[in-house]
Amino acid sequence: MARTKEFDPDVVLGRALDLFWERGYEATSMADLTEHLGIARGSIYATFGNKHDLFMRALQRHLEVVDERVTTQLSVPGPALPAVRALIDQFVRESCSEDRFLGCLVTTSAVELAARDQEVARAVESSWARTETALTGALTRARAQAELAPGSDPRALARFLLVFLQGVWVLERTPNAASRLRDANRIVTALLS
Numbered sequence: 001m002a003r004t005k006e007f008d009p010d011v012v013l014g015r016a017l018d019l020f021w022e023r024g025y026e027a028t029s030m031a032d033l034t035e036h037l038g039i040a041r042g043s044i045y046a047t048f049g050n051k052h053d054l055f056m057r058a059l060q061r062h063l064e065v066v067d068e069r070v071t072t073q074l075s076v077p078g079p080a081l082p083a084v085r086a087l088i089d090q091f092v093r094e095s096c097s098e099d100r101f102l103g104c105l106v107t108t109s110a111v112e113l114a115a116r117d118q119e120v121a122r123a124v125e126s127s128w129a130r131t132e133t134a135l136t137g138a139l140t141r142a143r144a145q146a147e148l149a150p151g152s153d154p155r156a157l158a159r160f161l162l163v164f165l166q167g168v169w170v171l172e173r174t175p176n177a178a179s180r181l182r183d184a185n186r187i188v189t190a191l192l193s
Helices: 011-025 030-037 041-048 050-074 081-096 104-112 116-144 155-172 179-189
Strands: none
Touching: 011 030, 011 041, 011 050, 011 104, 030 041, 030 050, 030 081, 041 050, 041 155, 050 081, 050 116, 081 116, 081 179, 104 116, 104 155, 116 155, 155 179
8 A cells, every 4th residue: 555645745846946946956965855845865756756856846846937927927918118127127126135145046057057967958948048038029029019129139139138137146146236236227227218
């Protein structure tokens, strides 16, 4: 007779996501996971696989949330450029919060793992491509609505904003970055005006 799980895998996955986000993949040991998740190592392996499998599931969950957020905010009806500015402003404001020093799990995973882990590299690239596509779509609408100059290149501008956001999330992991982020965001806001 199979034993029933004494934990909710979704809750445990959320806790694992939080720990990986805070510490990174390499700095999170299986001992850290068992302590933080409150379940035995065997339960982790039986439910999620090894540490890398658990990390990839946590990263995938994070990607789904980020993708949904970006897509939802950029697909609102009406003028497109204010939606793009609002998304960028919101990410920068969150990054300037006094209690945040986590950055973005996608960005930290790219920095920490993508050069040597093809599965992480594919997940990161796929997420960036979806963000770029959503931004390009919104900026193309903005150009069609005469919110951007007719000669504007929505794809190049989307890539610029994607790179800008990666920088925001790297700086977010450092103390005292808020003034730099706010200054840089003023330039981006002017560019998008």
